[in-house]
Amino acid sequence: MQSPPAAPDGQVADAVKGNWVDTMAPVWSRPYLRLSRADRPIGTWLLLLPCWLGLALAMIHDQRAGFEDLWIAVGCALGAWLMRGAGCTWNDITDRDFDNSVERTRSRPIPSGQVTVRGAVVWMCAQSLLAFCILLTFNMTAIALGVLALLPVAVYPFAKRFTWWPQVFLGLAFNWGALLAWAAHSGTLHAPAVLLYLAGIAWTLFYDTIYAHQDTEDDALIGVKSTARLFGDKTATWLRRFLVATVGLMGLAVVFSALPQANVLAMVLALAGPWAMGWHMAWQLRQLDIEDSAKLLRLFRANRDTGMIPLLFFAAALLA
Template structure:
């Protein structure tokens, strides 16, 4: 009965009307929350570098639409591997999560899922991710396996450095390599620059996310860029986001993107500026809303790239 009650609780950063809490059977809810199925923002943020890179590869290859099969595979892989990463993170952080108000009701610290059950669930998600990865060429498969190093070290970084957001960027931006290599079977400077741009973007949006927990984090010794920057957080985030926009612009130029892609980048910059101007670092709800708004940033950049390719190469527009 206790586990069912815990499973029924909507976690603080999930939407009250999310599909998992409304429709999933009770036995599935704790596992869905462990994988963050009730909070899709995470897998969208993991997916965007993949889709940006795939769309940029379509431009460089003189195509219209990016490979739709690749886009579907990247989405399935992002959902599976984001879930696996969150499960792994929660296994590692189960004691720390119990000491933070926003995370103490997560499935493992609340007792809704045991550590053993979480490990088995982690394996299932990782196997699904492997099946997806094996659909690509050999070079991409090897690249994808290489990302596991960044995933493995990330949960420990908040204990040893003020820059865990940087290590999250290493992991969450890896798709910038895969979207390009899935098309060409190699890497070039354009996807490398998208990777570094996505790292800067990740540091920016995850610093906004970490602002929610800075007081609890200080009490239990969790380190973050939000604590590091303190009152200078807004300026620091602006610097990282500006760097991301510049690197994306250079990547677009190297891949031969046209004016529509750059227009999309300008709109994305305006959207990011709105986030920063309206950000209230002392208001957790405000921070969470601005953090989630970065999914819109991803859509804007992607839409600009796709429209640019369609106008120039496919004759669809």
């Protein structure tokens, strides 16, 4: 099949309008930055926020914070940007034929001819190596977890070929930072970190099902599976279940983190985080229209705020 023409100046169809890549980045770098989704920052936020939530809960659990935690937060931010870029590059390499058949994705750099597969592989390796250098500044437990994270990242692009639940594999990959950041602070893992990880997976099922509804018609034509296609008209019911699971599991993570040492005010503030997060997810449910692609994309992007809400409450609990 002949590749369709790229959008004007190579812009990707679902990129944020007026983003810095399309307006400020050197022209030669734009196809590679688009390949990394630098023109669509929401994915970096969704990869980073579990890291910061894990770090904040680990500090609540240990009742200590130091300058090394500042570096963990910064290192996670840099690593999230790089690994989100590497992961998206890998996704686009493996999905290049599918992307050419989907209206929303055919303007991406590989199917539109802006970047060759060989160039994409080199770019993916460069981003991964830089992220690995950052990972090496953490303790051995975090390093081991960071290396292990490559497994769900590698598998995810293929999941939609063999399961109706590829969003689970995305959740496994995108929320790994909750475990890694907890270990980077504590040197080991505790039960609250695992509960937070599971809460993140439920949250990913919530927001990525919303996102996947943009492509249900094209996905059906090319045989790609997703929870959006699986749930269909029952999507709102399933999203409520994911909302409850997210809030409940995160609430348990807070209880087991704060119960040993935190004071009553810190406990209340920390528990208010998942409670407020749940209300933001409920607002998304009230706005949901699975036939309105523009609204679906707006709701998906709103999940940056969804994740920021508990983080702010956790920060307040640390200061209480």
